Amino acid sequence: MVTKEQVIPEFVCPVTALLELIGGKWKPVILYCLRDETRRFGELSARMPSISRKVLTEQLKQLESDGLVVRVQFNEIPPRVEYSLTDLGRSLAPVLQAMERWGSTHLSNPKH
Amino acid sequence: MVTKEQVIPEFVCPVTALLELIGGKWKPVILYCLRDETRRFGELSARMPSISRKVLTEQLKQLESDGLVVRVQFNEIPPRVEYSLTDLGRSLAPVLQAMERWGSTHLSNPKH
DNA sequence: GTAACAAGTAACCTTTAGGTAACTAGTAAA
DNA sequence: TTTACTAGTTACCTAAAGGTTACTTGTTAC
Numbered sequence: 263m264v265t266k267e268q269v270i271p272e273f274v275c276p277v278t279a280l281l282e283l284i285g286g287k288w289k290p291v292i293l294y295c296l297r298d299e300t301r302r303f304g305e306l307s308a309r310m311p312s313i314s315r316k317v318l319t320e321q322l323k324q325l326e327s328d329g330l331v332v333r334v335q336f337n338e339i340p341p342r343v344e345y346s347l348t349d350l351g352r353s354l355a356p357v358l359q360a361m362e363r364w365g366s367t368h369l370s371n372p373k374h
Numbered sequence: 375m376v377t378k379e380q381v382i383p384e385f386v387c388p389v390t391a392l393l394e395l396i397g398g399k400w401k402p403v404i405l406y407c408l409r410d411e412t413r414r415f416g417e418l419s420a421r422m423p424s425i426s427r428k429v430l431t432e433q434l435k436q437l438e439s440d441g442l443v444v445r446v447q448f449n450e451i452p453p454r455v456e457y458s459l460t461d462l463g464r465s466l467a468p469v470l471q472a473m474e475r476w477g478s479t480h481l482s483n484p485k486h
Numbered sequence: 487g488t489a490a491c492a493a494g495t496a497a498c499c500t501t502t503a504g505g506t507a508a509c510t511a512g513t514a515a516a
Numbered sequence: 517t518t519t520a521c522t523a524g525t526t527a528c529c530t531a532a533a534g535g536t537t538a539c540t541t542g543t544t545a546c
Contacts, residue, residue: 274481275402275403275406275477276473276474276476276477276478276481277402277406277470277473277474277477278399278402278403279477279481280473280476280477280481281393281397281402281473285393285397286533286534287390287533287534288534290387290389290390290393291387291389291390294387294389302492302493303492303493303494304492304493307493314534314535314536315493315494315495316494316495316496316534316535316536317533317534317535319493319494319495320533320534335493338492339491339492339541339542339543339544340490340491340492340493340541340542340543340544341491341492341493341494341541341542342492342493343492343493343494350480353476353480354476356472356476357472357473357476358389360468360469360472360473361388361389361392361393361469361472361473362388362389364388364392364465364466364468364469365387365388365389365391365392366388368462368465369386369388369391369392398503398504399503399504400504414522414523415522415523415524416522416523419523426504426505426506427523427524427525428504428505428506428524428525428526429503429504429505431523431524431525432503432504447523450522451511451512451513451514451521451522452512452513452514452520452521452522452523453511453512453521453522453523453524454522454523455522455523455524
């Protein structure tokens with residue numbers, strides 16, 4: 263006897279969900295780099311030299327598939343690819359600003 | 375010849391620094407559980423049954439050592455331990471609220 | 487013909503986060 | 517004498533995140 267499947271919608275903490283988008287070691291920095299400029303891959307890489315190109319590529323792909331960033335590819339030689347924020351990405355600004363403010367005032371900066 | 379060591383203070387992104395405190399799978403949920411109540415370990419565990427006790431202990435220890443939570447131990451048998459937010463922990467409320475609001479409005483809840 | 491250019495990819499490795507299951511301590515109640 | 521109680525700890529495992537180094541691609545400039 264097959265009973266009708268009861269789909270129990272699991273509660274998803276919205277904060278945890280948000281952290282899945284912008285958490286991780288580098289995503290906030292990347293979003294900051296793009297906050298009001300379109301930038302090429304190489305430019306991003308040059309501004310964040312601590313991020314390996316592999317990781318930068320990965321993070322950008324995730325940000326893109328989460329709808330926070332757009333990737334535009336020009337079919338030129340040598341290749342050119344430009345990244346910028348989407349509206350959704352820009353809508354994060356106040357949240358990131360609140361986080362930044364808390365971090366700046368409560369976390370003594372020159373640590374480590 | 376020993377040259378004087380030049381300590382170059384590395385820039386620490388305040389957002390990334392904040393995420394080190396409240397990032398991770400469970401910390402926001404724990405902070406939410408403690409937002410206006412002191413709670414015993416068993417109470418927290420009962421309210422968040424998906425978190426194993428080992429992980430709950432670990433996360434609470436980190437929150438405590440980061441100054442967001444206080445742990446008060448009563449030397450009774452059977453043991454009693456109470457957790458609550460510090461002032462610093464409470465000061466996170468507006469930040470978490472901003473994150474929660476963004477998550478609720480932009481992330482369709484019944485996902486997964 | 488060889489090097490430079492940008493934007494990656496591939497193969498591989500290490501560290502960290504998170505998870506499971508079983509065990510511990512000291513006392514009181516059955 | 518065994519069980520229950522609370523707040524953990526121990527040993528072990530797996531998956532994910534992040535990192536390094538070398539390679540690729542097609543065209544142009546030397």
